[in-house]
Amino acid sequence: MRTFTYSAPATVDDAVAALSAAGPGAKFLAGGTTLYDLMKLGVEQPSTLVDVSRLAELATIAAGDDELVIGAGARMADVAADAVLRRDYPVLAESLWRAASQQLRNMATVAGNLLQRTRCPYFRETMFPCNKRDPGSGCAARGGVDRGQAVLGTSDACVATFPGDFPVALLALDAVVDVLSPRGERTVPIAGLHVEPGDTPQREHTLAPDELILRIRVPAPPAGRGSTYLKVRDRESYAFALAAAAVAVTIGPGGVVGECRIALGGVATRPWRAAEAERVVAGRRLTAETTREAGEAALAGARPGNDNGFKIELARRTVAEALRVAGERAAR
Known part of the structure; x- marks a missing residue:
């Protein structure tokens, strides 16, 4: 060091x-x-x-009538355990307590979680070429062991999977972050925070190097919304997602879906909003057929590598199951 x-x-x-x-x-x-x-x-x-890490002004959690405000320095464990989150924003609480280990959740902050870097082994091991770590050096994951790599949002320069869970849940809820720099404060939608690798995989988000995240703001949920975060991984704890789905839905008269939000984790180079899957279920009942169609729509355009093609079907089923769980919660 x-x-x-x-x-x-x-x-x-x-x-x-x-x-x-x-x-x-x-x-x-x-x-x-x-x-x-x-x-x-x-x-x-x-x-x-x-x-x-010691700035108390960054560590607050406050729920108002219009929005939930989470300080950037709030610890993942504290946010996951918050009673209001567990009741009104279960997708957020579940995405946090299913991440990492309890020891890490006690240390890690929510803003740090937003900006954590990939767990691609070729990025973390400096003996291998990696365009994300050393632009222009190549991508060892292409043609290498790619079981954990992305199938959505990839490019010829990079196939590294975004590792986070919490940002995926925030994306499904249309959250925003407030950031501060010497130029003043500005607001960035979560949907506009992370970027796909393209030809510049070393650029992972839209923040400037001198910007500090102050807080995360999440719109208050509509009445009757049900949500969940479903994470499928090799082992039940301390493992990154092979496929994950954050889903939030409202159910109207006759069991028809009103509002629907779906985001994917574990399968893409950034938190991935599945807008076409949302359109598939809007105005329909959440039957096995409908949820299956949504899963297929969510993975449209997926590009598997040598060893990660299984992620496509796994993610389809993860979306379908998350829709079922969120729908049941909304109907209670």
Whole structure:
């Protein structure tokens, strides 16, 4: 690990100023569960760490009539255990408590979870070429072991899967994030935060290097909405998704679907909104046939590699089952 400088400002404004003054190579430090890991591997080599983990103003959780507001520094475990989230936003709570281990959830922050980097082994092992880590060097995952890689949103330059769960649930609920930089504050929709790799896989999101996430805001749920986060993985805990679905629906008279939101995890290079699948079920009853059609629509355009073609059928079934569970909850 290379040497670096460290500071722990007392306020958000001081933190943003400190990062700006430190110049290129400076990074914010929150829970550290991803950054420290990558520093030890030599993938991340920051010149300066600006610690925001102790800023109480970033750690709040507040539910109002119009929206839920989660501070960027709130710990995943605390947010998952919040009574309001468990009652009104189960898709969010489930996406958090199904992520990582309890020890990591006690440390990791929700904003850090939004920006965590891929678990692609070729990205994490510096002996292999990786366009995400070293632009222009190539993609060892193409032609390599790609069982865990993405089948949606891939490019010739990168097939790395986005690893997070919470951002997928936030995408299904049309959440936004407020960010701060020396230029002031702005709001970014979750739908516009992450980007597909294209020809520039080293660019993973639309934030500037000097922007700090302040809070996440989620619109209040409509009456009668049911939601769930279904995650399928090799083992029940401490494993990343092979396929996941965040679903939120409302059910009207006659069991007909009103509002429907579907997002996918574990199968794409970014949190993936399945808009066509939403249109498939809108105005229809959630029968086995309908949910199956939605699953097929959600995976339209998937491009499997050598070893991950099974993810397509797995994700179709995951979408169908998540729709069934969310529909049952909405109908109660």
